[in-house]
Amino acid sequence: MSNYKVAIDIGGTNIKSAIINAKDLSIVEINSVPTPNNVTNLIIDEVYRIAEYYKEKYGINKLELGISSAGVIDDQSGTVIYSGPTIPNYKGTNFKSYLAPICSDIVVLNDVNAALLGELTYYNYKQNNIFCLTIGTGIGGAFYNSTLGIHIGSRHRANQIGYLLYDSASETTFETRASTSGLKKLMNSYNYDHDSNVKQLFKDAKNGKAIAKDILNDWSFHLAEGIAQIQIIYDPDIILIGGAISAQGDDLLNYIIPKIKFFLPHNYGHAKIQTTLSLNNAALIGAITKLL
Incomplete structure:
Protein backbone atom coordinates (compact mmCIF):
# COMPACT_ATOMS: atom_id res chain seq x y z
CA MET A 1 0.00 0.00 0.00
CA VAL A 112 -6.46 27.03 5.77
CA ASN A 113 -3.18 26.81 3.88
CA ALA A 114 -3.90 23.11 3.46
CA ALA A 115 -7.47 23.78 2.34
CA LEU A 116 -6.30 26.22 -0.32
CA LEU A 117 -3.61 23.81 -1.52
CA GLY A 118 -6.25 21.10 -1.76
CA GLU A 119 -8.58 23.36 -3.71
CA LEU A 120 -5.77 24.26 -6.13
CA THR A 121 -4.87 20.58 -6.51
CA TYR A 122 -8.45 19.66 -7.42
CA TYR A 123 -9.19 22.62 -9.68
CA ASN A 124 -7.20 24.66 -12.19
CA TYR A 125 -7.78 28.27 -11.19
CA LYS A 126 -6.65 30.85 -13.76
CA GLN A 127 -6.32 33.69 -11.24
CA ASN A 128 -2.85 34.76 -10.07
CA ASN A 129 -3.83 36.00 -6.62
CA ILE A 130 -6.25 33.93 -4.55
CA PHE A 131 -7.44 34.50 -1.01
CA CYS A 132 -9.28 31.75 0.86
CA LEU A 133 -11.10 32.11 4.15
CA THR A 134 -12.62 29.18 5.95
CA ILE A 135 -15.56 29.62 8.29
CA GLY A 136 -16.01 27.13 11.10
CA THR A 137 -15.38 27.09 14.84
CA GLY A 138 -13.07 30.01 14.04
CA ILE A 139 -12.12 31.90 10.88
CA GLY A 140 -8.80 31.42 9.10
CA GLY A 141 -7.21 32.76 5.96
CA ALA A 142 -4.67 31.79 3.30
CA PHE A 143 -3.19 33.74 0.40
CA TYR A 144 -1.72 32.25 -2.77
CA ASN A 145 0.26 33.92 -5.53
CA SER A 146 0.93 31.91 -8.69
CA THR A 147 4.62 32.89 -8.63
CA LEU A 148 5.36 32.85 -4.90
CA GLY A 149 2.98 30.12 -3.72
CA ILE A 150 1.33 30.17 -0.29
CA HIS A 151 2.39 33.19 1.75
CA ILE A 152 3.12 32.22 5.37
CA GLY A 153 4.91 35.32 6.69
CA SER A 154 8.21 35.73 8.53
CA ARG A 155 6.83 34.16 11.75
CA HIS A 156 4.30 31.81 10.12
CA ARG A 157 1.52 34.18 11.22
CA ALA A 158 0.37 35.63 7.89
CA ASN A 159 -3.36 35.72 7.15
CA GLN A 160 -4.59 35.22 10.72
CA ILE A 161 -7.66 37.20 9.77
CA GLY A 162 -9.83 35.89 12.58
CA TYR A 163 -8.11 38.37 14.89
CA LEU A 164 -9.07 41.41 12.79
CA LEU A 165 -11.68 43.99 13.82
CA TYR A 166 -11.34 43.72 17.57
CA ASP A 167 -14.16 45.54 19.35
CA SER A 168 -13.18 46.64 22.86
CA ALA A 169 -16.77 47.20 23.98
CA SER A 170 -17.83 43.60 23.36
CA GLU A 171 -14.29 42.16 23.53
CA THR A 172 -14.95 40.28 20.29
CA THR A 173 -13.08 39.87 17.02
CA PHE A 174 -14.07 39.18 13.42
CA GLU A 175 -13.79 35.48 14.23
CA THR A 176 -15.93 35.73 17.36
CA ARG A 177 -18.75 37.46 15.52
CA ALA A 178 -18.63 35.96 12.03
CA SER A 179 -17.60 32.30 12.50
CA THR A 180 -20.09 29.47 12.51
CA SER A 181 -19.68 29.45 16.29
CA GLY A 182 -20.66 33.12 16.29
CA LEU A 183 -23.67 32.33 14.15
CA LYS A 184 -24.79 29.62 16.56
CA LYS A 185 -24.51 32.01 19.52
CA LEU A 186 -26.58 34.52 17.59
CA MET A 187 -29.22 31.86 16.88
CA ASN A 188 -29.47 31.14 20.59
CA SER A 189 -29.77 34.83 21.44
CA TYR A 190 -32.70 35.08 19.02
CA ASN A 191 -34.30 32.01 20.69
CA TYR A 192 -34.39 30.30 17.31
CA ASP A 193 -36.66 27.23 17.28
CA HIS A 194 -33.97 24.82 16.08
CA ASP A 195 -31.19 25.82 18.51
CA SER A 196 -27.90 25.77 16.58
CA ASN A 197 -28.95 23.82 13.47
CA VAL A 198 -27.32 25.95 10.76
CA LYS A 199 -28.63 23.86 7.87
CA GLN A 200 -32.19 24.29 9.14
CA LEU A 201 -31.59 28.02 9.54
CA PHE A 202 -30.73 28.40 5.86
CA LYS A 203 -33.65 26.21 4.90
CA ASP A 204 -36.06 28.33 6.98
CA ALA A 205 -34.64 31.54 5.52
CA LYS A 206 -35.09 30.21 1.99
CA ASN A 207 -38.70 29.42 2.85
CA GLY A 208 -39.22 33.01 4.00
CA LYS A 209 -39.19 32.57 7.77
CA ALA A 210 -38.58 36.06 9.16
CA ILE A 211 -36.49 35.15 12.21
CA ALA A 212 -34.13 33.00 10.13
CA LYS A 213 -33.63 35.82 7.62
CA ASP A 214 -33.02 38.32 10.45
CA ILE A 215 -30.37 36.09 12.01
CA LEU A 216 -28.56 35.58 8.72
CA ASN A 217 -28.72 39.27 7.88
CA ASP A 218 -27.27 40.16 11.27
CA TRP A 219 -24.49 37.57 11.06
CA SER A 220 -23.58 38.17 7.40
CA PHE A 221 -23.16 41.88 8.13
CA HIS A 222 -20.16 40.97 10.32
CA LEU A 223 -18.82 38.55 7.71
CA ALA A 224 -19.06 41.16 4.96
CA GLU A 225 -17.12 43.63 7.12
CA GLY A 226 -14.20 41.22 7.40
CA ILE A 227 -14.22 40.37 3.71
CA ALA A 228 -14.03 44.09 2.90
CA GLN A 229 -10.83 44.30 4.97
CA ILE A 230 -9.39 41.34 3.04
CA GLN A 231 -10.20 43.14 -0.21
CA ILE A 232 -8.42 46.31 0.91
CA ILE A 233 -5.32 44.55 2.24
CA TYR A 234 -4.75 41.90 -0.44
CA ASP A 235 -6.58 43.11 -3.59
CA PRO A 236 -6.94 39.50 -4.80
CA ASP A 237 -8.37 38.30 -8.11
CA ILE A 238 -10.78 36.00 -6.29
CA ILE A 239 -11.90 35.35 -2.71
CA LEU A 240 -12.90 31.80 -1.85
CA ILE A 241 -15.09 30.89 1.11
CA GLY A 242 -14.60 27.42 2.55
CA GLY A 243 -15.62 25.39 5.56
CA ALA A 244 -18.74 23.29 6.03
CA ILE A 245 -21.00 26.32 5.67
CA SER A 246 -19.74 26.81 2.09
CA ALA A 247 -22.08 23.95 1.12
CA GLN A 248 -24.85 26.57 1.26
CA GLY A 249 -23.42 28.04 -1.97
CA ASP A 250 -25.42 30.92 -3.41
CA ASP A 251 -27.76 30.90 -0.41
CA LEU A 252 -24.73 31.98 1.64
CA LEU A 253 -23.24 34.38 -0.91
CA ASN A 254 -26.53 36.17 -1.46
CA TYR A 255 -26.45 37.31 2.16
CA ILE A 256 -22.80 38.38 2.12
CA ILE A 257 -21.99 40.00 -1.22
CA PRO A 258 -24.56 42.84 -1.21
CA LYS A 259 -23.29 44.03 2.20
CA ILE A 260 -19.58 44.29 1.33
CA LYS A 261 -20.01 47.68 -0.40
CA PHE A 262 -21.05 49.26 2.92
CA PHE A 263 -17.51 48.73 4.25
CA LEU A 264 -15.63 49.97 1.17
CA PRO A 265 -15.15 53.44 -0.32
CA HIS A 266 -17.72 54.51 -2.91
CA ASN A 267 -17.26 52.59 -6.20
CA TYR A 268 -14.19 50.80 -4.79
CA GLY A 269 -15.25 47.39 -6.09
CA HIS A 270 -14.12 43.96 -4.96
CA ALA A 271 -12.86 40.63 -6.23
CA LYS A 272 -15.05 37.84 -7.45
CA ILE A 273 -16.37 35.92 -4.44
CA GLN A 274 -17.38 32.27 -4.54
CA THR A 275 -17.52 29.21 -2.32
CA THR A 276 -14.81 26.59 -2.68
CA LEU A 277 -15.52 23.91 -5.27
CA SER A 278 -14.09 21.02 -3.26
CA LEU A 279 -16.26 21.89 -0.29
CA ASN A 280 -15.14 20.36 3.01
CA ASN A 281 -12.46 17.79 2.10
CA ALA A 282 -9.92 20.16 0.58
CA ALA A 283 -7.76 20.34 3.72
CA LEU A 284 -7.33 16.56 3.72
CA ILE A 285 -6.01 16.61 0.15
CA GLY A 286 -3.91 19.70 0.82
CA ALA A 287 -2.33 18.07 3.87
CA ILE A 288 -0.65 15.42 1.70
CA THR A 289 0.29 17.53 -1.35
CA LYS A 290 3.90 17.88 -0.15
CA LEU A 291 4.12 14.09 0.18
CA LEU A 292 3.22 13.45 -3.47
Whole structure:
Protein backbone atom coordinates (compact mmCIF):
# COMPACT_ATOMS: atom_id res chain seq x y z
CA MET A 1 0.00 0.00 0.00
CA SER A 2 2.90 2.36 -0.74
CA ASN A 3 0.57 4.67 -2.65
CA TYR A 4 -1.59 5.25 0.39
CA LYS A 5 -1.12 8.45 2.40
CA VAL A 6 -2.90 9.34 5.63
CA ALA A 7 -4.38 12.82 6.08
CA ILE A 8 -5.68 14.29 9.34
CA ASP A 9 -7.50 17.63 9.60
CA ILE A 10 -7.71 19.05 13.13
CA GLY A 11 -10.42 21.60 13.79
CA GLY A 12 -11.88 23.11 16.92
CA THR A 13 -14.97 20.89 16.73
CA ASN A 14 -13.96 17.72 14.86
CA ILE A 15 -10.91 15.82 13.69
CA LYS A 16 -11.40 14.48 10.18
CA SER A 17 -9.11 11.82 8.78
CA ALA A 18 -8.76 9.86 5.57
CA ILE A 19 -6.60 7.39 3.77
CA ILE A 20 -5.91 8.67 0.28
CA ASN A 21 -4.64 6.89 -2.82
CA ALA A 22 -1.82 9.12 -4.08
CA LYS A 23 -2.21 7.84 -7.65
CA ASP A 24 -5.56 9.52 -8.26
CA LEU A 25 -6.22 11.36 -4.96
CA SER A 26 -9.26 9.21 -4.33
CA ILE A 27 -10.40 8.89 -0.73
CA VAL A 28 -10.34 5.22 0.28
CA GLU A 29 -11.76 5.73 3.76
CA ILE A 30 -12.83 8.84 5.67
CA ASN A 31 -13.75 9.30 9.33
CA SER A 32 -14.55 12.04 11.82
CA VAL A 33 -14.41 12.20 15.62
CA PRO A 34 -15.07 15.04 18.07
CA THR A 35 -11.97 17.08 18.90
CA PRO A 36 -10.79 16.23 22.43
CA ASN A 37 -10.90 19.06 24.98
CA ASN A 38 -7.07 19.03 25.04
CA VAL A 39 -7.15 19.26 28.82
CA THR A 40 -8.11 15.82 30.12
CA ASN A 41 -7.87 14.21 26.67
CA LEU A 42 -5.11 15.41 24.36
CA ILE A 43 -5.47 16.05 20.64
CA ILE A 44 -2.01 14.68 19.94
CA ASP A 45 -2.94 11.33 21.53
CA GLU A 46 -6.05 11.12 19.34
CA VAL A 47 -3.97 11.90 16.25
CA TYR A 48 -1.53 9.14 17.21
CA ARG A 49 -4.42 6.70 17.62
CA ILE A 50 -5.89 7.62 14.23
CA ALA A 51 -2.55 7.29 12.43
CA GLU A 52 -1.88 3.93 14.08
CA TYR A 53 -5.36 2.70 13.12
CA TYR A 54 -4.77 3.37 9.40
CA LYS A 55 -1.23 1.99 9.54
CA GLU A 56 -2.40 -1.32 10.98
CA LYS A 57 -5.63 -1.65 8.98
CA TYR A 58 -3.97 -1.08 5.61
CA GLY A 59 -0.64 -2.72 6.40
CA ILE A 60 1.42 0.38 5.67
CA ASN A 61 5.09 -0.18 6.50
CA LYS A 62 6.30 3.37 5.90
CA LEU A 63 3.47 5.64 6.90
CA GLU A 64 3.47 9.09 5.29
CA LEU A 65 1.21 11.44 7.21
CA GLY A 66 -0.11 14.88 6.33
CA ILE A 67 -1.64 16.97 9.12
CA SER A 68 -3.78 20.04 8.63
CA SER A 69 -4.31 21.93 11.86
CA ALA A 70 -5.92 25.04 13.25
CA GLY A 71 -3.46 27.49 14.82
CA VAL A 72 -0.16 29.01 13.77
CA ILE A 73 2.06 26.19 12.51
CA ASP A 74 5.81 26.06 12.07
CA ASP A 75 5.80 23.60 9.19
CA GLN A 76 9.55 22.95 9.46
CA SER A 77 9.41 21.62 13.01
CA GLY A 78 5.79 20.47 12.87
CA THR A 79 4.92 22.53 15.93
CA VAL A 80 1.91 24.64 16.92
CA ILE A 81 3.59 27.94 17.84
CA TYR A 82 0.42 29.92 18.60
CA SER A 83 -3.23 29.05 19.10
CA GLY A 84 -6.30 31.07 19.95
CA PRO A 85 -8.90 30.23 22.59
CA THR A 86 -10.82 27.75 20.42
CA ILE A 87 -8.27 25.04 21.34
CA PRO A 88 -6.77 25.34 24.85
CA ASN A 89 -3.23 24.19 25.75
CA TYR A 90 -2.35 23.72 22.09
CA LYS A 91 0.73 25.95 21.84
CA GLY A 92 3.92 23.90 21.83
CA THR A 93 2.34 20.71 20.48
CA ASN A 94 4.99 19.03 18.32
CA PHE A 95 3.48 16.49 15.96
CA LYS A 96 6.67 15.48 14.18
CA SER A 97 8.54 14.35 17.28
CA TYR A 98 5.52 12.70 18.91
CA LEU A 99 4.48 10.73 15.83
CA ALA A 100 7.99 9.84 14.65
CA PRO A 101 7.83 6.29 16.12
CA ILE A 102 5.05 5.27 13.71
CA CYS A 103 5.65 7.56 10.71
CA SER A 104 8.41 7.69 8.12
CA ASP A 105 7.47 11.19 6.93
CA ILE A 106 5.23 13.86 8.43
CA VAL A 107 4.05 17.18 7.01
CA VAL A 108 2.17 19.65 9.25
CA LEU A 109 0.37 22.65 7.74
CA ASN A 110 -2.00 25.35 8.89
CA ASP A 111 -5.51 24.16 8.08
CA VAL A 112 -6.46 27.03 5.77
CA ASN A 113 -3.18 26.81 3.88
CA ALA A 114 -3.90 23.11 3.46
CA ALA A 115 -7.47 23.78 2.34
CA LEU A 116 -6.30 26.22 -0.32
CA LEU A 117 -3.61 23.81 -1.52
CA GLY A 118 -6.25 21.10 -1.76
CA GLU A 119 -8.58 23.36 -3.71
CA LEU A 120 -5.77 24.26 -6.13
CA THR A 121 -4.87 20.58 -6.51
CA TYR A 122 -8.45 19.66 -7.42
CA TYR A 123 -9.19 22.62 -9.68
CA ASN A 124 -7.20 24.66 -12.19
CA TYR A 125 -7.78 28.27 -11.19
CA LYS A 126 -6.65 30.85 -13.76
CA GLN A 127 -6.32 33.69 -11.24
CA ASN A 128 -2.85 34.76 -10.07
CA ASN A 129 -3.83 36.00 -6.62
CA ILE A 130 -6.25 33.93 -4.55
CA PHE A 131 -7.44 34.50 -1.01
CA CYS A 132 -9.28 31.75 0.86
CA LEU A 133 -11.10 32.11 4.15
CA THR A 134 -12.62 29.18 5.95
CA ILE A 135 -15.56 29.62 8.29
CA GLY A 136 -16.01 27.13 11.10
CA THR A 137 -15.38 27.09 14.84
CA GLY A 138 -13.07 30.01 14.04
CA ILE A 139 -12.12 31.90 10.88
CA GLY A 140 -8.80 31.42 9.10
CA GLY A 141 -7.21 32.76 5.96
CA ALA A 142 -4.67 31.79 3.30
CA PHE A 143 -3.19 33.74 0.40
CA TYR A 144 -1.72 32.25 -2.77
CA ASN A 145 0.26 33.92 -5.53
CA SER A 146 0.93 31.91 -8.69
CA THR A 147 4.62 32.89 -8.63
CA LEU A 148 5.36 32.85 -4.90
CA GLY A 149 2.98 30.12 -3.72
CA ILE A 150 1.33 30.17 -0.29
CA HIS A 151 2.39 33.19 1.75
CA ILE A 152 3.12 32.22 5.37
CA GLY A 153 4.91 35.32 6.69
CA SER A 154 8.21 35.73 8.53
CA ARG A 155 6.83 34.16 11.75
CA HIS A 156 4.30 31.81 10.12
CA ARG A 157 1.52 34.18 11.22
CA ALA A 158 0.37 35.63 7.89
CA ASN A 159 -3.36 35.72 7.15
CA GLN A 160 -4.59 35.22 10.72
CA ILE A 161 -7.66 37.20 9.77
CA GLY A 162 -9.83 35.89 12.58
CA TYR A 163 -8.11 38.37 14.89
CA LEU A 164 -9.07 41.41 12.79
CA LEU A 165 -11.68 43.99 13.82
CA TYR A 166 -11.34 43.72 17.57
CA ASP A 167 -14.16 45.54 19.35
CA SER A 168 -13.18 46.64 22.86
CA ALA A 169 -16.77 47.20 23.98
CA SER A 170 -17.83 43.60 23.36
CA GLU A 171 -14.29 42.16 23.53
CA THR A 172 -14.95 40.28 20.29
CA THR A 173 -13.08 39.87 17.02
CA PHE A 174 -14.07 39.18 13.42
CA GLU A 175 -13.79 35.48 14.23
CA THR A 176 -15.93 35.73 17.36
CA ARG A 177 -18.75 37.46 15.52
CA ALA A 178 -18.63 35.96 12.03
CA SER A 179 -17.60 32.30 12.50
CA THR A 180 -20.09 29.47 12.51
CA SER A 181 -19.68 29.45 16.29
CA GLY A 182 -20.66 33.12 16.29
CA LEU A 183 -23.67 32.33 14.15
CA LYS A 184 -24.79 29.62 16.56
CA LYS A 185 -24.51 32.01 19.52
CA LEU A 186 -26.58 34.52 17.59
CA MET A 187 -29.22 31.86 16.88
CA ASN A 188 -29.47 31.14 20.59
CA SER A 189 -29.77 34.83 21.44
CA TYR A 190 -32.70 35.08 19.02
CA ASN A 191 -34.30 32.01 20.69
CA TYR A 192 -34.39 30.30 17.31
CA ASP A 193 -36.66 27.23 17.28
CA HIS A 194 -33.97 24.82 16.08
CA ASP A 195 -31.19 25.82 18.51
CA SER A 196 -27.90 25.77 16.58
CA ASN A 197 -28.95 23.82 13.47
CA VAL A 198 -27.32 25.95 10.76
CA LYS A 199 -28.63 23.86 7.87
CA GLN A 200 -32.19 24.29 9.14
CA LEU A 201 -31.59 28.02 9.54
CA PHE A 202 -30.73 28.40 5.86
CA LYS A 203 -33.65 26.21 4.90
CA ASP A 204 -36.06 28.33 6.98
CA ALA A 205 -34.64 31.54 5.52
CA LYS A 206 -35.09 30.21 1.99
CA ASN A 207 -38.70 29.42 2.85
CA GLY A 208 -39.22 33.01 4.00
CA LYS A 209 -39.19 32.57 7.77
CA ALA A 210 -38.58 36.06 9.16
CA ILE A 211 -36.49 35.15 12.21
CA ALA A 212 -34.13 33.00 10.13
CA LYS A 213 -33.63 35.82 7.62
CA ASP A 214 -33.02 38.32 10.45
CA ILE A 215 -30.37 36.09 12.01
CA LEU A 216 -28.56 35.58 8.72
CA ASN A 217 -28.72 39.27 7.88
CA ASP A 218 -27.27 40.16 11.27
CA TRP A 219 -24.49 37.57 11.06
CA SER A 220 -23.58 38.17 7.40
CA PHE A 221 -23.16 41.88 8.13
CA HIS A 222 -20.16 40.97 10.32
CA LEU A 223 -18.82 38.55 7.71
CA ALA A 224 -19.06 41.16 4.96
CA GLU A 225 -17.12 43.63 7.12
CA GLY A 226 -14.20 41.22 7.40
CA ILE A 227 -14.22 40.37 3.71
CA ALA A 228 -14.03 44.09 2.90
CA GLN A 229 -10.83 44.30 4.97
CA ILE A 230 -9.39 41.34 3.04
CA GLN A 231 -10.20 43.14 -0.21
CA ILE A 232 -8.42 46.31 0.91
CA ILE A 233 -5.32 44.55 2.24
CA TYR A 234 -4.75 41.90 -0.44
CA ASP A 235 -6.58 43.11 -3.59
CA PRO A 236 -6.94 39.50 -4.80
CA ASP A 237 -8.37 38.30 -8.11
CA ILE A 238 -10.78 36.00 -6.29
CA ILE A 239 -11.90 35.35 -2.71
CA LEU A 240 -12.90 31.80 -1.85
CA ILE A 241 -15.09 30.89 1.11
CA GLY A 242 -14.60 27.42 2.55
CA GLY A 243 -15.62 25.39 5.56
CA ALA A 244 -18.74 23.29 6.03
CA ILE A 245 -21.00 26.32 5.67
CA SER A 246 -19.74 26.81 2.09
CA ALA A 247 -22.08 23.95 1.12
CA GLN A 248 -24.85 26.57 1.26
CA GLY A 249 -23.42 28.04 -1.97
CA ASP A 250 -25.42 30.92 -3.41
CA ASP A 251 -27.76 30.90 -0.41
CA LEU A 252 -24.73 31.98 1.64
CA LEU A 253 -23.24 34.38 -0.91
CA ASN A 254 -26.53 36.17 -1.46
CA TYR A 255 -26.45 37.31 2.16
CA ILE A 256 -22.80 38.38 2.12
CA ILE A 257 -21.99 40.00 -1.22
CA PRO A 258 -24.56 42.84 -1.21
CA LYS A 259 -23.29 44.03 2.20
CA ILE A 260 -19.58 44.29 1.33
CA LYS A 261 -20.01 47.68 -0.40
CA PHE A 262 -21.05 49.26 2.92
CA PHE A 263 -17.51 48.73 4.25
CA LEU A 264 -15.63 49.97 1.17
CA PRO A 265 -15.15 53.44 -0.32
CA HIS A 266 -17.72 54.51 -2.91
CA ASN A 267 -17.26 52.59 -6.20
CA TYR A 268 -14.19 50.80 -4.79
CA GLY A 269 -15.25 47.39 -6.09
CA HIS A 270 -14.12 43.96 -4.96
CA ALA A 271 -12.86 40.63 -6.23
CA LYS A 272 -15.05 37.84 -7.45
CA ILE A 273 -16.37 35.92 -4.44
CA GLN A 274 -17.38 32.27 -4.54
CA THR A 275 -17.52 29.21 -2.32
CA THR A 276 -14.81 26.59 -2.68
CA LEU A 277 -15.52 23.91 -5.27
CA SER A 278 -14.09 21.02 -3.26
CA LEU A 279 -16.26 21.89 -0.29
CA ASN A 280 -15.14 20.36 3.01
CA ASN A 281 -12.46 17.79 2.10
CA ALA A 282 -9.92 20.16 0.58
CA ALA A 283 -7.76 20.34 3.72
CA LEU A 284 -7.33 16.56 3.72
CA ILE A 285 -6.01 16.61 0.15
CA GLY A 286 -3.91 19.70 0.82
CA ALA A 287 -2.33 18.07 3.87
CA ILE A 288 -0.65 15.42 1.70
CA THR A 289 0.29 17.53 -1.35
CA LYS A 290 3.90 17.88 -0.15
CA LEU A 291 4.12 14.09 0.18
CA LEU A 292 3.22 13.45 -3.47
